[in-house]
Amino acid sequence: MNINKLLTHFSNYIPLNEEEITELSKRVIERNIKRKQFILQKNDVCNNYTFIVSGLFKMYTVDKNGVEHVLHFASENDWIYDINSFHNKKQSSLYIDAIEPSIIIQIDNSNLMYLFTHYQKFERTFRVLIENKFMELETRILQNISSKAEERYQFFLEQYPNICNRIPNVLIASYLGITPEFLSKIRNAISKK
Amino acid sequence: MNINKLLTHFSNYIPLNEEEITELSKRVIERNIKRKQFILQKNDVCNNYTFIVSGLFKMYTVDKNGVEHVLHFASENDWIYDINSFHNKKQSSLYIDAIEPSIIIQIDNSNLMYLFTHYQKFERTFRVLIENKFMELETRILQNISSKAEERYQFFLEQYPNICNRIPNVLIASYLGITPEFLSKIRNAISKK
DNA sequence: ATTTATTCTTAAACTAGTTTAAGAATAAAT
DNA sequence: ATTTATTCTTAAACTAGTTTAAGAATAAAT
Structure with missing residues (x-):
């Protein structure tokens, strides 16, 4: 059962006792998601925290010119959700879909x-979880305001070695805030060093 | 007593009862901070969550060329701390100092x-607090990867109308990830519209 | 009130990153 | 196995943003 992967994840923070495991197990659902399948679309309310058992997702906006901007990637043992839509129960401006066929475990708001x-x-575990995600975002912001695209790309490769070769460069470029053409230039420049 | 400002702040999330107020009051300290005084310096461990009663702070790094990069501003009724240093009890790479003379209330880790x-x-209140800060950072990241500097500046002015005219443009430029000279150009272009 | 430090602006030369286009390479679908 | 869609690369012309420098304006300190 895939719930074990979620339990192991929790135990990396604080191990659960039997009662807590039972309660958690009753309240989650497992789903299989195909490649390109959405688990959240714009104007929907994000009603679930999604834990990824296996696979890979992206969360992104589409701007007025139809260009996608990737806010987060998330793979196995990570969470993905629109926190703003979830907690304020308001319509999301984001999309979440699967880059790879995936297995997920979801828990809804109530x-x-x-x-x-x-x-x-x-509550403690999820406080610590969001604190960790906040730290990651601070690091990313700092990168964005202080480093050139090439450094940000190198840093991305180092920080996410297990997902960077599962994600097309178009999406990495989007995540870094540059065009795919410029990422191509950067990759070419790096390989010549 | 300035503790009232903190209590009001909490009651915007969940009102505290008498016991909780007493417990909180026993565990915080109030400090006056002069302009340019540090409350955190690089290589120190950030051992306090700082609530700002009045005044204005910036948190920033200094890169190898001596250039400051502003990660956050925080003014009255807001919190400022290096979350990474605080929770992992490790040396900070950040500085926090006062842009204006300030009154703060601090609570230490233990x-x-x-x-x-x-x-x-x-725990609930601080979970919700950090969730809200996470949302703000997501919005900022999205801006950084999808908008030009002029839009980001306009957005900053709209989002922080009460602090934007208390902060020198050098620091706003740093926060937006552009040079002060370019911000000057942007301001000039906007005023001609 | 005067000096000193900081902030802001302008401009010219430059570089990082974008746009447009088109072909090559690779992966997905049947 | 073949077709179709997606991804990646290259290059030329462009624009957003940087660098360097220097003077003007404003704020802080005494």
Whole structure:
């Protein structure tokens, strides 16, 4: 059962006892997602936290010119959700879809709130989780305001070695905030060094 | 007493009862900070969450060329801290200093953890706080990867109308990830519209 | 009130990154 | 196995943003 992967994930923060495992297991659902299948689309309300058992997702906006801007990638043992839409129950401006065929475990808003309220451990774990995600975003912002595209690309390769070769360069460029053509130039320049 | 400003801040999330107020009050300290005074310097461990009663702070790095890069501004009723240094108790790579003379209330790591463990309400409030800060950062990242400097500047002015005219343009440029000279160009272009 | 430090602006020469276009290479679908 | 769609690369012309320098304007300090 894939729930074990989620339990192991939790135990990296704080191990759960039997009651907590039972409660959690009752409140999540497992789904198989095909490549290119959406788990969130613009104007929907994001009603689930999604844990990725296996596979790879991207979360992105589409601007007025139809260009995609990738806000996050997430692969196995990571979470993906539009936090703003989820907590404020408002329409999302984001899309989430699968880059690879994936297996996910989802928990919806009311079940998550139930766990937070009845078992402080869950609230703690999710506090720490979001704190860690906040740190990652701070690092990324710092990169964006202080480094050139080439450095940001090199840093991306170092930081996400296990996903960078599963993601097409078009999407890496989008994530870095540059055009795919310029990323091509950068890659060419690096290979000549 | 300035603790009231902090209590009001909490009650915007979840109101505290008398016991919680007493516990909180025992565990915080109030400080006056002069202009340009540091509350965190590189290589120190950030041991406090800092609530700003009045005044204005910036958190930033200094790169190898001596250039400052502003990660965050924070003014009255907001928090500032290096979350990475605080939770992992490791040396910070950031500086925090006062742009204006300020009054702050600080709570240190062990006291905050005490409150989290004994009163779930504090853990909840700080979870929601960091979630909100995460949303802000997501918006900022999206801006950085998808918009030109002029749009990012306009957005900054709209989003932070009460601090943008208290901050020198050098620092706004740094926050936006552009040079002050280019910000000058942008301001000139906008004023001609 | 005066000096000193900081901030802001302008301009010219430059470089990082974009746009447009088109072909080559690779991966996905049947 | 072949077709179709997607991804990647190259190059030329362009534009957004940087660098260097220097003077003007404003704010801070005494």
